[in-house]
Amino acid sequence: MKWRSARRSSNVDDRRGLGGRGGGGLKLGLGGIAAVFVIGLLLGKSPMEMLGLIAQVQQQAPSAPQQSGPTAPTANDEASQFVASILGETEDVWSAIFQAQGQRYPAPTLVLFSGSVQSACGGATAAVGPFYCPGDQQVYIDLSFFDQMEQRLGGGGDFAEAYVIAHEVGHHIxxxxxxxxxVNDIRRRGGNVEGAEGPLVRQELQADCYAGLWAHHAQKRHAWLEDGDLEEAMATASAIGDDTLQRQSQGQVVPDSFTHGSAEQRMRWFRIGFEGGDYRQCDTFAAQRL
Structure with missing residues (x-):
């Protein structure tokens, strides 16, 4: 993926090495990060619910002696350049789409962190994976997730990582x-939001479609995809499908507990966005077939 041709966003807040800015935090090894992330998906927990649970644990846990944290990576290292380039391209693509509708696109900030972080949604660790917090309209990513995505979840590659970022930006949209x-109103009224046809799955699949839509327009602007890039994104979408994760962890698939969609659904909706490039085709809430 020839990502270096994209404009780099200035809306990246690099907090790596700061340990959540003094917020304490639950420390997990790389294996624990992957395990808790997968367990959260299987329990039907959204990133916001996981944040709340982890915050409760942090509040109840005894304070540990402060230790010197890791040295912060160079602010302009290749990882941060990559993230800034992908975020910059999401800004350019979505700004053009909003402008065509006579609106202005309010771009989110992307926070890079390591270990733990404080957000308007509460304290979080890398265990929750990448997430978007509507309270402060920011995307949060611990880059160690990309290693886990490749080593333990069966996805990976630069375009797959770009897909993950674009998916979280989709939640901002x-x-x-x-x-x-x-969707939150349905939950507050006591409605069921889980299940293969439920609002949570439709919400996640729409974010997948938005990620594909972004990739469509980014490709038209830069012709930056190389052989195997699209397959990387498809492999990642498949690896994080509810059915794939459930089959790996419990040996059976329970569609009634789906929160993100099956592997086939996630790949299909990414392709709808990528091949059509039209946000109107991403209305998963009106779709008869998911």
């Missing part, structure tokens, strides 16, 4: 357009 509020 859902927040500013009111889609996320509608």
């Amino acid at each position: 859902q927040t500013i357009t009111g889609v996320s509020a509608q």
Whole structure:
């Protein structure tokens, strides 16, 4: 993927090595990070729910003696350049789409952290994986997740990593357009949001479609995809499908507990966005077939 041709966003807040800015935090090894991330998906926990649970544990745990944290990586290392390039391209693509509708796109900030971080949604560790917090309209990523995605979840590669970032930006689009509020309203009224046809799955699949839409327009602008890049994204979408994760962890698939969609659904909706490039085709809430 020839990502260096993209404009680099200035909306990256690099907090790596800061240990959550004094917020304490639950420390997990790389294996624990992957395990808790997968368990959260299997339990039907959204990133916001996981944040709340982890925050409760942190509040109840005794304080440990402060130790010197890791040295912060160079602010302009290749990893941060890559993230800034992908985020910059999401800004350019979505700004053009919003402008065509006579609107301005309010770009999110992307926070890079290592170990733990404080957000408007509470304290979080790398265990929750990449997440978007609607409370502060920021995307949070511990880059160690990308290692886990490749080593333990069966995905990986630079375009797959770009897909993950674009997916989280998709949740930002859902927040500013009111889609996320509608799903939250259903939950507050006591409605069931889980299941293979439920609102949570539709919300996640729409974010996948938005990621594909972004990739469509980015490719038209830069022709930056190389052989195997699209397959990387498809392999990652498949690896993080609810059915794939459930089959690996418990030996059976329980569609009633789906929160993100099956492997086939995630790949299909990414392709709908990538091949069509039209946000109107990403209305998963009106779709008869997911």
